[in-house]
Amino acid sequence: MSDQITAEELNDRFSHDAGILAKALPYMQRYEGKTVVVKYGGHAMGNPALGQAFARDIALLKQSKVNPIVVHGGGPQIGRMLESMGIESKFEGGLRVTDQRTVEIVEMVLAGSINKEIVALINAEGEWAIGLCGKDGNMVFAKKAEKTFKDPTSNIERVLDLGFVGEPVEVDRTLLDLLARSEMIPVIAPVAPGRDGHTYNINADTFSGAIAGSLGAKRLLFLTDVPGVLDSAGELIPELSARQARQLIADGTIHGGMIPKVETCLDALERGVEGVAILNGKMPHVVLIELFTEHGAGTLIVR
Numbered sequence: 001m002s003d004q005i006t007a008e009e010l011n012d013r014f015s016h017d018a019g020i021l022a023k024a025l026p027y028m029q030r031y032e033g034k035t036v037v038v039k040y041g042g043h044a045m046g047n048p049a050l051g052q053a054f055a056r057d058i059a060l061l062k063q064s065k066v067n068p069i070v071v072h073g074g075g076p077q078i079g080r081m082l083e084s085m086g087i088e089s090k091f092e093g094g095l096r097v098t099d100q101r102t103v104e105i106v107e108m109v110l111a112g113s114i115n116k117e118i119v120a121l122i123n124a125e126g127e128w129a130i131g132l133c134g135k136d137g138n139m140v141f142a143k144k145a146e147k148t149f150k151d152p153t154s155n156i157e158r159v160l161d162l163g164f165v166g167e168p169v170e171v172d173r174t175l176l177d178l179l180a181r182s183e184m185i186p187v188i189a190p191v192a193p194g195r196d197g198h199t200y201n202i203n204a205d206t207f208s209g210a211i212a213g214s215l216g217a218k219r220l221l222f223l224t225d226v227p228g229v230l231d232s233a234g235e236l237i238p239e240l241s242a243r244q245a246r247q248l249i250a251d252g253t254i255h256g257g258m259i260p261k262v263e264t265c266l267d268a269l270e271r272g273v274e275g276v277a278i279l280n281g282k283m284p285h286v287v288l289i290e291l292f293t294e295h296g297a298g299t300l301i302v303r
C-alpha cells in the first residue's frame with residue numbers, strides 16, 4: 001500500500017526529528033524564565049494562517065517556561081478605519097498626526113478590535129492571553145511627543161506638533177511582574193494616558209522598547225513585513241552594530257517606518273535588553289526560528 005512506511009524510512013524520520021529537537025533544546029533552556037517581548041506589527045497581520053502560526057509560537061514559548069509579552073501595532077488597520085470615516089491619515093517622521101477624533105479611533109482599533117483578535121488567537125492555542133493597554137494597572141504613562149524637524153533647504157529646525165502622539169515616560173512593571181508569575185500572556189496595545197488626563201497614541205515600536213527596557217528583557221523581536229534591515233542593494237543584513245545602524249539612517253538606506261524600529265533597538269540595547277532582532281512576520285514560525293535555532297532569522301542588532 002502506498003501509505004505504508006518502511007522501517008528504514010521511519011528511522012530516517014525519527015533521526016531527522018531527534019536532530020532538530022537536540023539542537024533546539026539548549027536554546028529552549030537558555031530562555032527558560034526569561035522575558036521575550038515580541039512586537040507584532042500591523043503589516044505582519046492579516047493572513048489567518050500566519051496569525052495562527054504566530055499565536056502558536058507565543059503559546060509554545062509560554063509552555064517552554066519563557067515569559068512572552070506581545071506588544072502590537074495596527075497602523076494599516078487604523079488607516080483603513082480612518083479612511084472609511086473620511087479622515088485622511090497624515091504622517092510626520094513616521095508618526096501619525098493625531099487629533100482628538102483620531103486618538104479616539106486609534107484607541108478603538110488598537111485596544112479594541114486588534115487587541116482582542118490577538119488574544120483570541122492565542123487563547124485558541126489553549127493559552128490564557130489577557131488584552132491590555134498602557135492604561136491598565138497604571139502600566140505606562142506618556143507625555144506629548146516633542147519632535148523637531150530640520151528643513152533641508154533652509155536648515156532651520158522647527159518643532160512638530162503631532163497632537164496626541166505620546167512618548168512613554170514612566171513604566172510600572174507591577175502588573176507585568178504579576179502576570180509573569182501566572183498562566184497569563186499579556187497582549188498590549190500602545191495607547192497610554194498622560195498625567196495631564198489625555199489619552200496618547202504611541203508608536204508601537206517605541207512602546208515595545210519602553211516595555212522591554214523596563215523589564216530588562218532577554219530579547220526584543222520586531223515582526224514586520226520585510227526580511228530584516230536591507231542594504232542599498234536590497235540584500236538582508238544579518239547582523240548590524242549600533243554604529244553601522246546610525247550610519248545607514250544618516251545615509252538614508254534606513255528610512256520611513258524602519259527608522260523608529262532601529263532607533264528603538266539601539267535605545268533598548270542601551271537600557272540593558274540583551275538582544276534585539278528585526279524579523280519577517282510573514283515567515284511562518286519566525287519567532288521560534290529566531291529564538292531556538294543557531295542561525296536565527298532576520299537582522300540581529302548588537303551593541
Ligand SMILES: Nc1ncnc2c1ncn2[C@@H]1O[C@H](COP(=O)(O)OP(=O)(O)O)[C@@H](O)[C@H]1O
Binds near residue numbers: 259
Ligand atoms: N533599509 C531598510 N530595510 C528594510 N525596510 C526598510 C528599510 N528602510 C525603510 N524600510 C521600510 O520599513 C518598513 C517597515 O516599517 P513599518 O512600515 O513601520 O512596519 P510595521 O508596521 O511592521 O511596524 C518596510 O516595509 C520598508 O518599506
Ligand SMILES: CC(=O)N[C@@H](CCC(=O)OP(=O)(O)O)C(=O)O
Binds near residue numbers: 072073076165190
Ligand atoms: C504615533 C503613531 O504613529 N502611532 C501608530 C500606532 C500603531 C503602530 O505603531 O502600528 P504599526 O506597528 O503597525 O506601525 C499609528 O497611529 O499608526
